[in-house]
Structures are given as structure tokens and as C-alpha cells.
Amino acid sequence: MFIYYLISIVLLGLLTWLNRNKGLRILLLVLFLSVQTAITIYSFYHLNQQDAGNNFSYDSLGVIFLTVLTILSYTTVFHSYLFLESRQDSSRNQSLYFAALIILIGAMTCVYLASTIGIMWVLIEVTTLSVAVLIYHDRTHLSLEATWKYVFICSIGITFAFVGIIFLSKALQEAGSVNLAFKEIPNHLQNVNTFWLKLAFIFMLVGFSTKMGLFPMHTIAVDAHTVAPPPISAFISTTLMNVGFIAIFRTYSLMAHSSILPWMNHILIWCGCLSLVVSTAYLLKVNHLKRMFAYSSLEHMGLAAIGLASGGIGYFATILHMVLHSFVKASVFYQIDQVHRVFNTYIIKKTGGYFKKNLTGALVFLLVFVSITAMPPSGMFVSEFLIFRSLFESHHIMVFILVLLLLTLIIWALGKNIFSMLFLPGPDSEVTTFKPINPWESATQFILLVAAIYIGLNPPAGFVELINDAVMLLPK
Amino acid sequence: MINILLITFLITLFYVAIANRLLTYVKVIALQGVLLFAIVFIQLNEINPLNLILILLETIFFKSIAVPVFLAYVIKRNKITREAEPYVSNFMSLIIVTLICVTTILLVNSIKDKELDKIFFVVALSALFTGVYFIISRRKIITHVMGYLIIENGVFILSLAVGSEMTMLVNIGIMLDIFVSVLVLGIFVNRIGDTFEAMNVDNLSNLKD
Numbered sequence A: 001m002f003i004y005y006l007i008s009i010v011l012l013g014l015l016t017w018l019n020r021n022k023g024l025r026i027l028l029l030v031l032f033l034s035v036q037t038a039i040t041i042y043s044f045y046h047l048n049q050q051d052a053g054n055n056f057s058y059d060s061l062g063v064i065f066l067t068v069l070t071i072l073s074y075t076t077v078f079h080s081y082l083f084l085e086s087r088q089d090s091s092r093n094q095s096l097y098f099a100a101l102i103i104l105i106g107a108m109t110c111v112y113l114a115s116t117i118g119i120m121w122v123l124i125e126v127t128t129l130s131v132a133v134l135i136y137h138d139r140t141h142l143s144l145e146a147t148w149k150y151v152f153i154c155s156i157g158i159t160f161a162f163v164g165i166i167f168l169s170k171a172l173q174e175a176g177s178v179n180l181a182f183k184e185i186p187n188h189l190q191n192v193n194t195f196w197l198k199l200a201f202i203f204m205l206v207g208f209s210t211k212m213g214l215f216p217m218h219t220i221a222v223d224a225h226t227v228a229p230p231p232i233s234a235f236i237s238t239t240l241m242n243v244g245f246i247a248i249f250r251t252y253s254l255m256a257h258s259s260i261l262p263w264m265n266h267i268l269i270w271c272g273c274l275s276l277v278v279s280t281a282y283l284l285k286v287n288h289l290k291r292m293f294a295y296s297s298l299e300h301m302g303l304a305a306i307g308l309a310s311g312g313i314g315y316f317a318t319i320l321h322m323v324l325h326s327f328v329k330a331s332v333f334y335q336i337d338q339v340h341r342v343f344n345t346y347i348i349k350k351t352g353g354y355f356k357k358n359l360t361g362a363l364v365f366l367l368v369f370v371s372i373t374a375m376p377p378s379g380m381f382v383s384e385f386l387i388f389r390s391l392f393e394s395h396h397i398m399v400f401i402l403v404l405l406l407l408t409l410i411i412w413a414l415g416k417n418i419f420s421m422l423f424l425p426g427p428d429s430e431v432t433t434f435k436p437i438n439p440w441e442s443a444t445q446f447i448l449l450v451a452a453i454y455i456g457l458n459p460p461a462g463f464v465e466l467i468n469d470a471v472m473l474l475p476k
Numbered sequence B: 001m002i003n004i005l006l007i008t009f010l011i012t013l014f015y016v017a018i019a020n021r022l023l024t025y026v027k028v029i030a031l032q033g034v035l036l037f038a039i040v041f042i043q044l045n046e047i048n049p050l051n052l053i054l055i056l057l058e059t060i061f062f063k064s065i066a067v068p069v070f071l072a073y074v075i076k077r078n079k080i081t082r083e084a085e086p087y088v089s090n091f092m093s094l095i096i097v098t099l100i101c102v103t104t105i106l107l108v109n110s111i112k113d114k115e116l117d118k119i120f121f122v123v124a125l126s127a128l129f130t131g132v133y134f135i136i137s138r139r140k141i142i143t144h145v146m147g148y149l150i151i152e153n154g155v156f157i158l159s160l161a162v163g164s165e166m167t168m169l170v171n172i173g174i175m176l177d178i179f180v181s182v183l184v185l186g187i188f189v190n191r192i193g194d195t196f197e198a199m200n201v202d203n204l205s206n207l208k209d
Helices: A002-018 A022-045 A060-087 A091-113 A117-138 A141-174 A194-212 A219-227 A230-237 A239-255 A261-285 A289-310 A313-343 A359-372 A379-393 A397-423 A439-457 A461-470 B002-018 B022-043 B049-077 B090-109 B118-137 B141-162 B168-195
Strands: none
Touching: A002 A022, A002 A091, A022 A060, A022 A091, A060 A091, A060 A230, A060 A239, A060 A313, A060 A439, A060 A461, A091 A117, A091 A239, A117 A141, A117 A194, A117 A219, A117 A230, A117 A239, A117 B168, A141 A194, A141 A219, A141 A239, A141 B118, A141 B141, A141 B168, A194 A239, A194 A261, A219 A230, A219 A289, A230 A239, A230 A289, A230 A313, A239 A261, A239 A289, A239 A313, A261 A289, A261 A397, A289 A313, A289 A379, A289 A397, A313 A359, A313 A379, A313 A439, A313 A461, A359 A379, A359 A397, A359 A439, A379 A397, A379 A439, B002 B022, B002 B090, B002 B118, B002 B141, B022 B049, B022 B141, B049 B141, B049 B168, B090 B118, B118 B141, B141 B168
């Protein structure tokens, strides 16, 4: 089945690229979305089974994030369409945009479901190349700079990850195994030289953090946000970060049963704390709306790394957090597209009085503020609370205090900027030359935000079961 | 024999450190491709036609013909001045590359592993870090791509040192990925050449807070 999926994705991408007819393009996109939905539904009925010559498998972790991706691909395709229509892009540019989008979604699906580390590596590089086309959509100096940095640093990061994989296979060789499938590796890592494992983990963490946007390599993702079309920003901040997260999570769980577990936790805690420190520092001085939310993503990735490192209930909380963050952050970036159409700028100081200009959009932003700062009705309150609990249980009191302090500062910084945009009169609030925005365009954002609240407060039993299954192999 | 080839590879790194012209860089990268082919060929236990074709494609065709020709084309098309224009003097570069080399030797010697092929590791890690150093210390964008290629060559040697058996599918995937990324990087170099007057990284510092 998966082979057919791959073939149809490549074909649809190619056709979309060649096609210049508007009606046909919509038809192709609908076709693509139904293929994407079909593979998601298929994966639910074939949980934990191998496919396509044992290179892909429908394991719980992959299926969770695949579902998130499929839901977000509906909204992203919809908002991309609105975005391109509002700018009246040429037919050629639209074709290229949607073709790259289809390949990107296909590559991300493959990364989630890849069952050997080599295949995963190859496909992560494919996501870099396809998202580069989308980041470069504006064809300006700034987008050129951001795309160049993104492709170049991602390629180097991915090369470092490959060095990590080589070290891992060196360690495996000593144990007499050459199998690089995720299921097989942990069985052979009991008595190997820990030096190789440590090297492998460090290189893979640094390499994959280009994708996840964690501390050492976070800058390129932030730069990419500045210039990417808002619907693509929504992808960079959510599903593409999930790609990095899945890679790091799988690496972590491979080595979680060897003797380097405490050392890995140590590194992840450092990574997470530094991410939080950096994001706080920049959030306090940022003046660009999209960069602000990019730094907020950095904060949440830091929290995820800390949750992963503290173990116990933290594993569950981390995956829940990533899912909820995806829903919330995606809706933010869809809404930012509307903000840009109203104010024609992303600079926060030049905006103001959004409540008067676009009531539904302002309501979305109010809900976003509550959700993203993890205030009680929001679902992320639950996941962050669980992360804190696991920090407490693993006796990381100092880290706990630091995280709380930084989060307080972040709430203040986000609140200051968002509320100034919503309520303060802007510098030129008299000039209103924008096309009124259809309130129904905000519907997807409300749906995603309400879904995030519902999943956080009352997670469906099947979802909990999937997460528990995904973290089952990790040490308790 | 392999040792001689590996040491020749190491010497090419020193040569790049003091090279002045961009075309010298391109030639050295082509030479490295040939050296890599020789190393793989000697290391082969059995001649398997399919495997041999793949290796030929990866080293000779791709690393020492396609990429250098493409780089030379990019240099010519954008009328890039032929000097490399590093931030640091050639003498300092030489010293830094030597330091990298010495550090990797010390590092590899500290590993307690009997089966370790030390010289492979020294050369591979030196190439890796030298590539990173070239990226940091050179001003031109095209030299960054060359640094990336040197890193890739280092990784190639490293994978030989481990003798890791990736499946055929993965091997082809890796090869295609690198090929496409070099192509994409080249296209963007062209774009940057069209957009900006001089192709220096100094032009690429507008995105900041």
C-alpha cells in the first residue's frame, strides 16, 4: 500500500507542477488530500505492521504525528489557496508552490513512518529541499538570504546527523549486528563501547535539532519564519519541528536502555534550558510578529526536550505537548496571514486596534494567547503541568525553578506584544485601505484551538492508548 | 597503499588551506574524488558489478567530474573573482588546519578500541573539521559550498572506516540527496550572484533582531 502512496504523491506533485489550469489544480489538490487521508486511515487499521519491504512501519508514534500532519495539511492547503489568491500570484508560481507543498507533505509522512534510520535520514533531507522552494516563494533579497541559510545549515546539520549514524553503526558492529532498523537496534546496544554511543547521540542531536529548532541550531528556523509565506510558517513551526522531534525521540529511545541514559538526560536538559534562555532573551526585545512566534516555538521545543529528559510521565507529556503545540501554533500562523493583510506589515509597533479592524481575528489571537502561554482552559496547561510534575519527580528542582522564572518572563513578553496589537491604537489607525476579511476564514483556527483545548482536558481514550504504546519501550 | 592514499588526501587539505585561486579549490575537490575511488577500490573484498558501478558513479562521475564542472560553471557564470579572499591569512590557515589535524590525532589515540583503524579516523575527522573551518573563515559563498563538499568527503571516508553496510536503497538515496543539495546550493549561488553585486556572506546579514 505504501508504495502506491509514494507513487501517487510523486505523480500528483509532478502534475501539479506542470499544470497551469486553475480548476485542474484544485482538483489535483483535492485528490492529494484524499490520498493523504486514505494513508492515514489505512495506518490506523494496520498499527505496528511493516510495509514496503520493511522500510516503513505504522508504529504508534508515527501514526500520531501522521494524523496531526493530515489534519494540518487540509488547513494549510486551504490557507495557502487564500494566501496566493489574496496576492494574485502568477499561475506558474502557484503551480510550483503547490507541487513543493505536496512533496513536502509526502516526505514528512515518510519520515514519520520510516522504520530504519537510513531511510529516515534520506527523507529528512528531502523535506529540507522541498521546504526551501516554499521559503523562497517571495523572491526577495531577504527570502534569498533566509533560504540560503536554511538549505546550507540544514544540509550541514543533516551531514552531522549522518556522522552520528556512522558512529552508531560502529557501535552496533562491535555487537555483531548490521541491522539499522529501529526495532532491532536496542537489542544489541547492551554491552557496546559507550564512547561510540555518546558520540553518536551528540552528533545526531545536533544534526536533527536543525529540524526541531532546538538551541544550537535554532537560528535558521527563525530566519526562515521571517520570510516564508504564513501557511508555510505554520508548517515549519509544527509538522517540520515534529520531524526533528521524531528523529530525536527515536534516537533517544534507541539508546535509552544502555548505560548512557543519565548522560543523555543531562545533555537534553541543558539543550532545553538553553533554548528557553535564548527564546526568553529574544522574546523580550523582538519586534517582528512572526519572529516572536518563532521564538515561542523555540521555547516549546525546549520544554519538550526537558520533558523528554525528565522521564516518567514526562514522556507522555512531551508527545501530548508536541501535538497540542502543533494545533495552536498552526492556527497562529494562519491568523498572522490575516494580520498582514490588514496592516500590511509584520512589525508589531506599526500595528494596533486589531479588535476594531477584524473582530473574529482578534478573538482568535485572544484565544491563542491563552493557549500558548498555557493558561488553565488551554490544553497545553495540562501537558506543561505534567512536564513540571515529571521534573519534580526526577528531582530537578533547580531546573524547575529556572523554567518557571523564564516562562513568567515569556508570558509577560507575549502578553505585552499581543495586547498592544489588539487594543492599543496604532500609529496610523485612521488609514483603512484593506479589504474586509471574511470571518469564515478564521473558522479553521477556532476549530484547531478548540480541538487543542478538548484534547488537552479530555484526551480521547484511543489517543492516550497510542501515546502509551509509543512510550512503552522507554524505561519507567 | 591505502595509507599513502589517505595521507595524500590529508595533504590536499593543507593545500586547500593555502590555495589562493578558486579554480585550485575545484581541482583539489576533483582530485579528492579520484583518491576516494582508489581507496574504496583497494578496500573492496569482491568485485560485484552493481556495487562497482555505484561506487564509480558516486566517486569518479559525481565527485570528480559532475560537481567540479558544475562549480567551474557557477564561477564563470557569476564572474566571481578568482581569489578566494579568506578572512585570515594563509599562514594562519595553515597553522589552524595543522592544529585541527593534531587534535584529531590526539583524540583518536585516546580511544581505547583495538579494532579501530586509526588513520581512517584521523583523516576523516580532520576533513570534517577542516571543512567547517573553511566555511567559517572564507568570505565567498561559493567557498562555503566547497567546504560542504570537503565535509561530505570526510563523511565518506568515515563510513569506509566503519565499513558500515548501508542497504543499496539508502546508498542511492544518500547519493541523490547530496547531488540534489549541491545542485540546489548552486542554483541559489546563481541567484545570489544575480541579486547582489559581490557574492560575499557580508551581504547575507540582514535577518536579525
